[in-house]
Amino acid sequence: DAVSGAASRPAPPAAGWIDVPICEAILTKDLKILVTVDGSTSSTMALNYVADGVLSNERTAFAEVLHIYDPTAQKDLANPHQAETLRLMCDAKLTGSVSSRRFRLKWVNGQDRQSRGERICEAIADLQADYICMGFLGIGVNRHDPKAQVSMLGNRLSSTVHDAINQGSVSLICIKDEEASLLPLRRRAIFVVSVSLNKASTKAFLDALRLSKPGDEIHVVYVRSYLEKEESDYTAAVRDKYDGFFRSFEDDDEKVFSLFHDRKMKFEMIPKKLRQSIAEAVVDYADEVEADFLVVGANAADRVARGKKPVGTVSLQVCLLTTRNFVVANWIDVAPEVF
Structure with missing residues (x-):
């Protein structure tokens, strides 16, 4: 040794x-990283960290951006129109940072029996990801949706982060910073x-x-x-x-x-x-x-x-x-x- x-x-x-x-x-291996987005501030910061940090520093790294939307929602970022707005935003961010060959967007209709956590695990397996990156507080937690959060050791936690912590197959990068200036990108x-x-x-x-x-x-x-x-x-x-x-x-x-x-x-x-x-x-x-x-x-x-x-x-x-x-x-x- x-x-x-x-x-x-x-x-x-x-x-x-x-x-x-x-x-x-x-x-030394070429990195593959899954980024989950939902339109919340912290998930946007997670995307910024991957686009301007990981992908910029690792010239062979590849990212997949995953959004799971609910087409039945009418006043939420998950409805079809707003899901498309989020897609355009993510595409513009990544295209401005790296070659289009180094990322792809995956928008998934979440209106079925699969849980969000199951879909994330499925995406990790399909990509053969090394890391998953996400924001600490999703949009559901910020809106006090009880289905979007869990309590762990007396603390409020996004259910998506909870699922990512417990999936156990890849490392989780969780972003709590809510301002781009706080991210360690050019320092x-x-x-x-x-x-x-x-x-x-x-x-x-x-x-x-x-x-x-x-x-x-x-x-x-x-x-x-x-x-x-x-x-x-x-x-x-x-x-x-x-x-x-x-x-x-x-x-x-x-x-x-x-x-x-x-x-x-x-x-x-x-x-x-x-x-x-x-x-x-x-x-x-x-x-x-x-x-x-x-x-x-x-x-x-x-x-x-x-x-x-x-x-x-x-x-x-x-x-x-x-x-x-x-x-x-x-x-x-x-x-x-x-x-």
């Missing part, structure tokens, strides 16, 4: 390593990645790398218990793991990892305060450094197989507590050829 071999103290096999060929494939972006010793958090780090551009900052943060006065073996293993990653970026023999040498990397050990949750500590740190994205890991398929919720409580709390954009990096154990 080229990455673990770079560390001064190699991590044990159970320390959440992803095989190097898979890491390299994740970091340095700051990613805060919450990590531990598991493959899901390793995937979170890889997703932050993949979504970053030269000059961006990636802060890898690990929350240490307030009872831990001296560094434990577990804490030392986390530190060594990412020290090994960071060194590989400066190693010219690493043909893939060295491509990311122009990102600014930082490992931060955050001491958890008394009565403070891990999620609160991570969110407080992100606020302190004015992060643009908070990135957390999830292993939905494995968790569901073990009878658990698709996303762990800590990762979910981070997403709900933060006012910042977030990424839920989904990890599924697969062969390198899949990537």
